[in-house]
Amino acid sequence: MSIMDPFLWVIYPYICFSVFVVGHIYRYRTDQFNWTAKSSEFVEKKRLRAGSLMFHLGIIPVIMGHVAGLGIPQSWMEAVGVNEHLYHIGAVYIGSAFGFLTLAGMVLLTFRRFTMKNVRQLSSASDMIVNVLLLFIIAVGMYSTLVTNALQPDFNYRETVSVWFRQLFLFRPDAGLMIDVPLSFKIHITAGLLIFALWPFTRLVHVWSVPLNYIGRRYILYRKHRKI
Template structure:
């Protein structure tokens, strides 16, 4: 029953929160969509941490999309062997995963250690930072430790298939029963982030500033 709740019921509860939360935020509270920058308070740590995190997370998300959404048969059909795929995935994924983790660690440390930044932070800001930090840590632990410790495990034959089944409303919870604990905890933490996503500053991710490409420069003076 616990296995079915985690891998059948919980994903749809998270999806409902994600979808309806965004609808509610847009209809009734969309003027609060902002990254709430604290650059005016402290800039150096913010710049380094933000650059590392955002560059890293873009490639991490892209790697997850390839690994979870694209079936193994597709990559094999275009000549990418399983061995080659894992070497590239682990190598490139580790580099950008470490970048994203280092950036989020710096941003979280800054938010908790700088009195002025902490005073301007909400409880939800701190929860989101910690959730992202733990999720990234568990992802790195899964890649660097859980994978080598479980040589017979292949997430593309378990997690990936279960993930794609969610979108056709036929998830098989038994596929997740043998998944290593680090992977399971990583997924559950990701669930928490997606469930909270509409109610936090993370919604600024949808506000892609395309108008910046054509607007005039804004000049700031001290």
């Protein structure tokens, strides 16, 4: 075990999670009126609509897959009939399909933000950083799923990464579980933790501003005014 392992797999995750929680509280108390994403739709709609649709349709199943793969022990999956073969189909084939959709959407959104002058002028430094970091995380995740798993078929992240991840919430993470994890997985994890630390200070806070009350509210009726 190197001197960096205890920091990366024990200290660093808690730093990121602490900044995530405290940062959200601080921003909500000091910057409520900017608790949203600045829209650039009036500047350009076509690429935004296509990229945003692909990204959001893909990222939700991807997040659910991560929650299942990291949060649910392998023994529990097998107890309900999800054996290794079925899990592999879901994680690799179905997960990759949604991963590619997410990646395509993120590529389009990032290309739009960096190459269109009007959109770039409306973007802050944090907007640029978030776009690049998300694109990097998704790309490395796809590489880990398709390439690393193919080159190292004996590696099972559910016996290493998943166990370590669950231990974080029990406040007893074992850094030793992460020593032999492939580099691409380590990069994906550390970058993913970093996005949690940056979250409260970027446009990502708009995730918590989804107007769920719209689902149950009464319809607004518009009637054409007729002159008498």
